[in-house]
Amino acid sequence: MKKILFLFLAGFIAMSISQQSEAQNVIKTPVPERPAGQTDVLELRTGPLPIVRVAFIGLGMRGPGAVERMTHIEGVEIIALCDVEQKNTEKVNKMLEKRGFPKAQEFYGDTSVWRKVTALPNVDLIYVATDWKSHATIGVQAMKEGKHVAIEVPSAMTMDEIWALVNTSEQTRKHCMQLENCVYDFFELTTLNMVQQGLLGEIVHGEGAYIHGLQPFWNQYWNNWRMDYNRKHRGDLYPTHGFGPVCQAMNIHRGDKLNYLVSVDAKQLSSVNFIKEKTGEEVKDFRNGEHTSTLISTEKGKSILIEHNVNSPRPYSRMYQLTGTKGFANKYPVQGYALEAGEIDPAIAANHENLNAHSFVPDDVRKALMQKYKHPIAKDIEEKAKQVGGHGGMDFIMDYRLIYCLQKGLPLDMDVYDLAEWCSLIPLTEISLDNSSSPVEIPDFTRGAWNKLDGLKFAE
Ligand SMILES: NC(=O)c1ccc[n+]([C@@H]2O[C@H](COP(=O)([O-])OP(=O)(O)OC[C@H]3O[C@@H](n4cnc5c(N)ncnc54)[C@H](O)[C@@H]3O)[C@@H](O)[C@H]2O)c1
Structure with missing residues (x-):
C-alpha cells in the first residue's frame, strides 16, 4: 500500500513539474544586445525645426492624401515626391501647383530611386507610404542619412526589421514614428x-x-x-x-x-x-x-x-x-x-x-x-481636422502633431x-x-x- 502511495505521489510530483516547465515554455526570439555607448530614445528631444522640409516616398492610394494634408500645416515645405511610377509623382505635383505651392522635385523610375531622396541634403523628414516590404529598409537608410522618418502602418514586418529600426533610431538619435492614425x-x-x-x-x-x-x-x-x-x-x-x-x-x-x-x-x-x-x-x-x-x-x-x-x-x-x-x-x-x-x-x-x-x-x-x-489635442484642432479630413480628421491630427512636435523639438507622441x-x-x-x-x-x-x-x- 505504502509503495503504491509513493508511486502515486512521485507520479503526481513529476506531472506537476512537467506542467510547470511546459507553462514556462514560452518561445523566445533573439534580443540583440544594445551596442556600447547607445542609450534608449524615450522622450527623445531633437533640435527645433521651425520649418520642416518633407520628402514623400510612395504615392499610391495613401500617399497623395498625406501630401495634401501637409499643405494645410504652417511651416511645412514639400521638397521631394518619389514613386516608382512617374504618373503618380506628376499627379501630386499638379495638386501642389493647383493649391499654389511650388512644385517639388520628382524622383521615379524604379524601386531604388528612393535612395536619392534619403540622400537629399535639404530634407528634415522622410514620409514613407510604400508597400509593407520596403518600409523598414527606407526608414533605416533615412535615419542613417540624418533624417527623421515617419512610416505608414505597419512600419516593419519581421523581428530583424523591427530591431534595425530601434537600433538605428537609438544610434542616430533621430525620430522614427509609425503613422498610426487611429x-x-x-x-x-x-x-x-x-x-x-x-x-x-x-x-x-x-x-x-x-x-x-x-x-x-x-x-x-x-x-x-x-x-x-x-x-x-x-x-x-x-x-x-x-x-x-x-x-x-x-x-x-x-x-x-x-x-x-x-x-x-x-x-x-x-x-x-x-x-x-x-x-x-x-x-x-x-x-x-x-x-x-x-x-x-x-x-x-x-x-x-x-x-x-x-x-x-x-x-x-x-x-x-x-x-x-x-x-x-x-x-x-x-x-x-x-x-x-x-x-x-x-x-x-x-x-x-x-x-x-x-x-x-x-x-x-x-x-x-x-x-x-x-x-486637449482635439480641442485645439478638431474643427480644422474635420475640414481637412483624412478618415474624418484623424489623419490630419496625426500629421499636425508630428509637425508640431518637430517644430518645437518636443518628443513625438509615438x-x-x-x-x-x-x-x-x-x-x-x-x-x-x-x-x-x-x-x-x-x-x-x-x-x-x-x-x-x-x-x-x-x-x-
Ligand atoms: N493608416 C491608414 O489608415 C492606412 C490606409 C491605407 C493604407 N495604409 C498603408 O499605407 C501604405 C501604402 O498603401 P497604399 O494603399 O497606398 O498602397 P498602394 O499600392 O496604393 O501604393 C503603394 C505605392 O508605393 C509605390 N512604391 C512601391 N515601392 C516603392 C519604392 N521602392 N520606391 C518608391 N515607391 C514605391 C508604388 O508605386 C505605389 O504607388 C501601406 O503600408 C498601407 O498599409 C495606411
Whole structure:
C-alpha cells in the first residue's frame, strides 16, 4: 500500500513539474544586445525645426492624401515626391501647383530611386507610404542619412526589421514614428483622456481589431503586394490600428510591458474563393487565416485581445473596448460608455436616476461625457481636422502633431518602441500559429527601460 502511495505521489510530483516547465515554455526570439555607448530614445528631444522640409516616398492610394494634408500645416515645405511610377509623382505635383505651392522635385523610375531622396541634403523628414516590404529598409537608410522618418502602418514586418529600426533610431538619435492614425480618432482620444483622469478605474482588459473586408481594394494595390503578403504569411498582418489605442490606454512601456501572446486562426475560405472567382486559380498555398485572434498578457497582469480579418463579408470594425474597475468603453459597433454608480459628474447625470455600469449611459449622457472629457489635442484642432479630413480628421491630427512636435523639438507622441511593440505582433503571431498556438515572448524593446516613464503624456 505504502509503495503504491509513493508511486502515486512521485507520479503526481513529476506531472506537476512537467506542467510547470511546459507553462514556462514560452518561445523566445533573439534580443540583440544594445551596442556600447547607445542609450534608449524615450522622450527623445531633437533640435527645433521651425520649418520642416518633407520628402514623400510612395504615392499610391495613401500617399497623395498625406501630401495634401501637409499643405494645410504652417511651416511645412514639400521638397521631394518619389514613386516608382512617374504618373503618380506628376499627379501630386499638379495638386501642389493647383493649391499654389511650388512644385517639388520628382524622383521615379524604379524601386531604388528612393535612395536619392534619403540622400537629399535639404530634407528634415522622410514620409514613407510604400508597400509593407520596403518600409523598414527606407526608414533605416533615412535615419542613417540624418533624417527623421515617419512610416505608414505597419512600419516593419519581421523581428530583424523591427530591431534595425530601434537600433538605428537609438544610434542616430533621430525620430522614427509609425503613422498610426487611429490613436487620434475622436472617440479614442476622448477615452484616453477619461482613462488618464481615472474615470474608468484601472484598465484590466482591452480589445482591438482590424476587421475590414478588402474585396473592393485587393486589385488596386501596386504589384498585388497586399494579397501576395497575405498569401505567403500566417498571423495578424495588420495589428496596429486595433492594438495601438489599447497599448496607449495601458501605458505600455510607460509603466507596464507586453509579456507574451498566443494566437489561433480560422481556416481561409473567402480570399481563396475570391481569387478563384477573379482569376480561375485554385489556390492551395494561402497561409493567412480567415480570422486571427491573439491574446496578450502584460507584466502587470492585464489582458488584451486583438483580431484580424480582411477576408470575410463583415462591417468594418476596430472593436476598441476597454474594461476598467469602474467602467467600460466600447467603440464598435456602437460607441458607448458604462460607468459605476456615482462615477458620473452629477451635473451630467442629473436627469437620470440610478445610472450604473449594467447598461450603457443614455445618449445625451454619452455626448455630455465626450464633451467634458474631450482631449486637449482635439480641442485645439478638431474643427480644422474635420475640414481637412483624412478618415474624418484623424489623419490630419496625426500629421499636425508630428509637425508640431518637430517644430518645437518636443518628443513625438509615438516613439520607435511603440512602433516595435505594435508591429511585433506580425512576426510573433506567425511563430505562435506555426507552433500550435504556443505562447511567444514579446521582447522588451526598450531593453530594460519600460518602467522609466510614468504614463503616456502628449508633449505641449
Ligand atoms: N493608416 C491608414 O489608415 C492606412 C490606409 C491605407 C493604407 N495604409 C498603408 O499605407 C501604405 C501604402 O498603401 P497604399 O494603399 O497606398 O498602397 P498602394 O499600392 O496604393 O501604393 C503603394 C505605392 O508605393 C509605390 N512604391 C512601391 N515601392 C516603392 C519604392 N521602392 N520606391 C518608391 N515607391 C514605391 C508604388 O508605386 C505605389 O504607388 C501601406 O503600408 C498601407 O498599409 C495606411
